[in-house]
Amino acid sequence: MGTFFDTICAPATSVGTGAVSLVRISGPQTHAAVDRVVRFRSGTAADAPGYSLKFGEIADLDEVLVSLFRAPRSYTGEDAAEICCHASPFIVSSLLERLEEAGCRLAEPGEFTRRAFVNGRMDLAQAEAVADVIAASSAEQHRVAMNQLRGGYSAELRNLRRQLLELTALMELELDFSEEDVEFADRARLRTLLDTACSHCRQLADSFRLGNAVKNGVPVAIVGAPNSGKSTLLNALLRDDRAIVSDIPGTTRDTVEETCVIGGVLFRFIDTAGIRASDDEIERLGIERTFRKISEAEIVLGVIDATDSPAAIAEAVDGIVGKLEPKSQKMILLANKMDQAAAFHCRRSGLPVMEISAKTGQGLDGLRSALSAHAGLVSASGTLVTNARHAAALRSATNALRAVSDGLDRGLPNDLLAEDLRSALTALGSITGEITTDEVLGEIFSKFCIGK
Numbered sequence: 001m002g003t004f005f006d007t008i009c010a011p012a013t014s015v016g017t018g019a020v021s022l023v024r025i026s027g028p029q030t031h032a033a034v035d036r037v038v039r040f041r042s043g044t045a046a047d048a049p050g051y052s053l054k055f056g057e058i059a060d061l062d063e064v065l066v067s068l069f070r071a072p073r074s075y076t077g078e079d080a081a082e083i084c085c086h087a088s089p090f091i092v093s094s095l096l097e098r099l100e101e102a103g104c105r106l107a108e109p110g111e112f113t114r115r116a117f118v119n120g121r122m123d124l125a126q127a128e129a130v131a132d133v134i135a136a137s138s139a140e141q142h143r144v145a146m147n148q149l150r151g152g153y154s155a156e157l158r159n160l161r162r163q164l165l166e167l168t169a170l171m172e173l174e175l176d177f178s179e180e181d182v183e184f185a186d187r188a189r190l191r192t193l194l195d196t197a198c199s200h201c202r203q204l205a206d207s208f209r210l211g212n213a214v215k216n217g218v219p220v221a222i223v224g225a226p227n228s229g230k231s232t233l234l235n236a237l238l239r240d241d242r243a244i245v246s247d248i249p250g251t252t253r254d255t256v257e258e259t260c261v262i263g264g265v266l267f268r269f270i271d272t273a274g275i276r277a278s279d280d281e282i283e284r285l286g287i288e289r290t291f292r293k294i295s296e297a298e299i300v301l302g303v304i305d306a307t308d309s310p311a312a313i314a315e316a317v318d319g320i321v322g323k324l325e326p327k328s329q330k331m332i333l334l335a336n337k338m339d340q341a342a343a344f345h346c347r348r349s350g351l352p353v354m355e356i357s358a359k360t361g362q363g364l365d366g367l368r369s370a371l372s373a374h375a376g377l378v379s380a381s382g383t384l385v386t387n388a389r390h391a392a393a394l395r396s397a398t399n400a401l402r403a404v405s406d407g408l409d410r411g412l413p414n415d416l417l418a419e420d421l422r423s424a425l426t427a428l429g430s431i432t433g434e435i436t437t438d439e440v441l442g443e444i445f446s447k448f449c450i451g452k
């Protein structure tokens with residue numbers, strides 16, 4: 001059955017931490033290699049049925065528990081084993097050496113998961129989700145990655161592909177009879193199928209904006225005038241001394257980014273250089289960067305020094321608001337340093353203002369709730385595309401389908417339309433790996449860790 005002739009091994013747990021370590025082995029020689037390295041109390045790995053757990057000894061090294069799997073019922077679909085030993089880097093490296101002497105070779109990054117894909121245990125989107133599940137650090141990231149790993153997302157794509165295949169079949173049916181000048185396919189039906197598929201495809205492609213926010217953190221830019229307390233706020237939100245704080249205006253010059261989970265959602269906070277006219281070359285570059293970060297942010301926190309004069313406050317607010325994309329970005333104005341200001345007045349109406357003190361922590365719980373409430377809307381939606389490769393494929397499928405739709409409007413011959421349809425099918429197939437190349441696979445799996 002197996003596609004691969006060699007047997008691979010690698011540590012599946014990070015070396016040097018924890019009480020136990022796991023070494024993974026997969027391939028046709030697995031059981032023979034295990035029997036050469038481990039002496040079991042009774043029986044051998046070769047004789048053991050799949051899903052058995054055996055206790056044994058590695059001479060002069062360790063006592064281990066070995067889980068044994070038989071093809072095709074294993075992660076990779078091959079004969080496989082997991083040796084559970086004590087988590088000493090010395091034990092793990094000695095064990096790997098002995099496995100190599102017994103005929104195994106060290107696995108490349110992602111090679112176990114790559115084998116699982118090639119052996120049909122999971123499709124490409126699911127294989128990619130393995131890395132996402134492991135990396136998930138918030139409930140929302142975990143939910144999206146698990147849905148992809150369990151195949152929910154793949155099923156949706158397969159469904160979409162089936163609709164397109166049906167479309168192609170309808171068109172080709174017409175092609176076969178085109179000599180006789182008969183229109184078999186019902187154009188209205190073609191149109192309905194096409195519109196449904198196209199809008200579904202676009203919806204998935206569009207979900208990447210949010211999906212990316214979930215995976216890499218909802219980007220929140222902290223902006224405002226120099227000395228307004230942006231870095232102090234960043235540190236308070238992170239509960240960590242991440243950025244340098246000082247009473248010298250222009251302290252932060254480069255952007256400082258850090259992630260943090262609030263209410264189960266991952267946020268990526270971006271502290272920026274204070275906005276002001278400056279002659280300093282480096283500071284000007286920092287301010288340019290600030291403007292770029294504002295445009296990438298989902299949420300913008302505009303920090304205002306409430307102890308400033310009303311004129312300075314109005315100027316600061318205008319400086320921030322002018323840079324916003326009001327339709328897609330949420331802006332929260334923060335009147336900071338309220339521990340020292342008597343009251344806060346801002347002449348600009350219509351913008352939500354929260355009174356806080358980054359220094360004492362006053363009002364920060366309210367800010368946290370406002371942030372997670374906004375992000376909560378983000379997470380309510382169904383399938384989210386979190387992978388840039390998938391988003392690109394979905395966009396190209398959407399464009400191809402639009403071309404089919406245009407062609408249909410202009411009465412183009414079916415063979416031309418069918419070509420665009422095929423390219424949409426190819427794009428969708430590349431996500432789940434029905435259509436793929438070694439190069440793409442190499443690119444994807446090389447980003448995995450060894451042992452995955």
Ligand SMILES: Nc1nc2c(ncn2[C@@H]2O[C@H](COP(=O)(O)OP(=O)(O)OP(=O)(O)O)[C@@H](O)[C@H]2O)c(=O)[nH]1
Nearest residue numbers: 226227228229230231232246250251252274358359
């Ligand atoms: N009283 C009071 N002081 C604050 C508060 N927040 C910040 N500060 C002080 O304001 C000064 C500037 O704070 P930073 O956090 O460095 O300000 P910034 O906006 O990052 O400044 P730049 O990086 O120069 O743009 C420091 O002396 C802080 O201790 C606050 O809520 N209350």
Ligand SMILES: [Mg+2]
Nearest residue numbers: 230231251252
């Ligand atoms: Mg700063």
